[in-house]
Amino acid sequence: MTHLTVFKPGAAAPQNHTLTSFAPSTDEVAYRAYLNYQNHGGVDGHDVKDWFGAQAELIAEHHLTMTL
Secondary structure (H helix, E strand, O other), X not given: OOOOOOOOOOOOOOOOHHXXXXXXXXXXXXXXXXXXXXXXXXXXXXXXXXXHHHHHHHHHHHHHHXXX
16 A cells, blocks of 8 residues: 655645754855865856855765765
8 A cells, every 4th residue: 555645735845854954064165165166267256156056065965975
């Protein structure tokens, strides 16, 4: 027998707090953003993209290590 979970519109979906509660530190994000900046040749004008990209990479890496 297969169980299906039905979510009502507007209701919050259940969350796995182990995966959603991680946030990298500002120092970790800054260092990764700097590495990303260097990796694309030190071209200015991508600071916001580098910052949010670094943050996303660190969160994804954390989630990956939690599922192994």
